[in-house]
Amino acid sequence: MRNKPLHPRDYNKTVEPQECEIKIKKRSRNDLLIAGLFVVVTALLCYAGWWAWHQYMISPPYVDEERFPIRGIDLSAHNGYANLNAAAADGYEFVFLKASEGATHRDANFVLNYQKAMHAGMKVGAYHFFRFDRDGVEQAVNFLRSVGNRHLDLGLAIDVEEQGNPTNIPLDTIKMRLEMMVEYLNMAGHRVTFYSNRDGWKKYLVDEYNGMPLWICSFTSENARNRDWTFWQYNHRGKVAGIRGEVDLNAFSGSREDWENMFENP
Known part of the structure; x- marks a missing residue:
C-alpha cells in the first residue's frame, strides 16, 4: 500500500526539535529521580543491616557484677603489649593466655604474659587453638611443650571453633583428632576446659564431652539465666586498663566463695 501524502493541515502536527529536547530532558530528570531514590533506599537498608550487626556483635550483654563478681580477660600475641598490673588494678582477676596453635605454632607472647600475670597476682590458664587439619596427638604435644612445667591455676583449655579453620574437613575426622588430643592430655594428668560458641559446642563437643568444664563465647544475656558454663566470654571489644x-x-559463673573454693579444692 502506498503512503498517502500529508495534507497541508497535517504539517502543523509534526514535532519540532525543541519539543523533542524537552521530552528527553523530562525523561532524564525522571531517570535521575528514580536512581536517586534507589541509592537512598539501598543506603538505608545497608545502615539498618549495619545497625543490627552492631547491636549483636559489638554491643555487649548486660552482665550483673553482683551475680558475676569475678571478671577476667584472655590474651594472645594479637593483643600486643599488656600491662597486667594495671589490668589487675582495674578489677580483672584471671587471664587465659594463648600458648599454642596446631602442631607447631607457639604464641610469641605467652611466656612474657605468663610472667606478668603471675607478678600481678592474677589466676592463669592457658589455651590452645585446635586446628581441624592437624593430628590430635601432635597438637597435644605442642600444647604441653608450650606451657612447660608452669603452674596454671585454671589449667588447660582447648579452643574449638570454625572461624580460622578449613571448611573441607569431615566432621568425623575433626572429632577423632580432638578425641586423640584430649586423651593424650588426660593421660598426662590434665583435665581440660573447652572453649567454643553455642553452635560449636553442639556440633563438636556436647555428645562426647557433656559435663566437662565449658568456656562459652556468647553475646546474649541468655547465659545469665542458663549457667551450664564455667567461664563466659561476653565481649570481644572490651576496654581494660593497661591493654591497648x-x-x-x-566472667566466672559462680560467687566469690565458689571462686575461692575452686582453688582450695582443685
Whole structure:
C-alpha cells in the first residue's frame, strides 16, 4: 500500500526539535529521580543491616557484677603489649593466655604474659587453638611443650571453633583428632576446659564431652539465666586498663566463695 501524502493541515502536527529536547530532558530528570531514590533506599537498608550487626556483635550483654563478681580477660600475641598490673588494678582477676596453635605454632607472647600475670597476682590458664587439619596427638604435644612445667591455676583449655579453620574437613575426622588430643592430655594428668560458641559446642563437643568444664563465647544475656558454663566470654571489644585496643572480657559463673573454693579444692 502506498503512503498517502500529508495534507497541508497535517504539517502543523509534526514535532519540532525543541519539543523533542524537552521530552528527553523530562525523561532524564525522571531517570535521575528514580536512581536517586534507589541509592537512598539501598543506603538505608545497608545502615539498618549495619545497625543490627552492631547491636549483636559489638554491643555487649548486660552482665550483673553482683551475680558475676569475678571478671577476667584472655590474651594472645594479637593483643600486643599488656600491662597486667594495671589490668589487675582495674578489677580483672584471671587471664587465659594463648600458648599454642596446631602442631607447631607457639604464641610469641605467652611466656612474657605468663610472667606478668603471675607478678600481678592474677589466676592463669592457658589455651590452645585446635586446628581441624592437624593430628590430635601432635597438637597435644605442642600444647604441653608450650606451657612447660608452669603452674596454671585454671589449667588447660582447648579452643574449638570454625572461624580460622578449613571448611573441607569431615566432621568425623575433626572429632577423632580432638578425641586423640584430649586423651593424650588426660593421660598426662590434665583435665581440660573447652572453649567454643553455642553452635560449636553442639556440633563438636556436647555428645562426647557433656559435663566437662565449658568456656562459652556468647553475646546474649541468655547465659545469665542458663549457667551450664564455667567461664563466659561476653565481649570481644572490651576496654581494660593497661591493654591497648580491644580485648576479650570474661566472667566466672559462680560467687566469690565458689571462686575461692575452686582453688582450695582443685
